[in-house]
Amino acid sequence: MWFDLVLSALCLGVALAMDAFSVSLTNGLAEPCGTRRRAAVIAGVFAAFQTAMPLLGWLLVSTVAKQFERLAPAIPYVGFGILLFIGGKMLIEGIQEILEKKKAREAGEEPPVVCAVARITLPALLIQGVATSIDALSCGFDFVDFNWYQALIAAGIIGVLTFGICFAGVFIGRKFGTKLAEKATVFGGGILIVIALKMLILDGILSL
Incomplete structure (x- = not known):
């Protein structure tokens, strides 16, 4: 049980942090003279949302499962569908972005870079935190x-991973711009698809 908990949390933590990592890259690019404290604030906001959202998802799905026990066998399939959709969407968007940038380079154009303002305000950072953590809400299905x-431990692992990944992302963004952003999205989408298949096979089909 504990092995499954840690493994699921580690995989989900890496996958779910990819969107936040991509945004952290652009934030680092927008704040080239930012301090370590500033990077910690940015990473902390993302980590807080990535910790809270899976817990909220777990609370919702646990409440539903307890009140409607007949729905419990369907939960792995619902989770599979949601994670497959999110992972597939991330994968497609990442591939499209890679192809667009490749086409722009072949045409001799500078690929467009999505950049934040010179200094990210707290409200803007909070909006980024919400936007990049919505996907994590559905991961409560994996904690059922x-x-x-x-x-709480699983969500904490996800939060710690997110903090470390985003903290590094800010500094990588300052040095290398956003070249890694689309690859991070593809990587995250692929991991979510693997987790979705794991839910379908281990928690769904094999548990029948």
């Missing part, structure tokens, strides 16, 4: 068999 402290 956990009790409250196991779900």
Whole structure:
């Protein structure tokens, strides 16, 4: 059980942090003279949302499962569908962005770079945190068999991973711009698809 908890949390943490990592790259590009404290604030906001959203998802799905026990067997399939959709969407968007940038380079044009303002305001940073963590809400489906402290530990692992990845992303963005952003999205989408298949096969089909 604990092995499954840690493994799921690690995989989800890396996958879910990819959107936040991509945004952290652009934030780093927009604030080339930012301090370590500033990078920690940016990473902390993303980590807080990535921790809270899976917990909220777990709370919702646990409540539904307890009140409507007949729905419990369908939860892995619902989770599979949601994660497959999100992962597929991330994968497609990442590939499209790579192709667009490649086409722009072949045409001798500078690929467009999405950049934040010179200094990201707190409201803007909070909006970024919400936008990049919405996908994490559905990951409560993967925690349905956990009790409250196991779900808390799993969410904590996701939060710590997100903080580290985003903290590094800010500094990478300052040095290398946003060249890694679209690859991060593809990587994250691929991991979510793998997790979706794991839910379908292990939690769904094999549990029948």
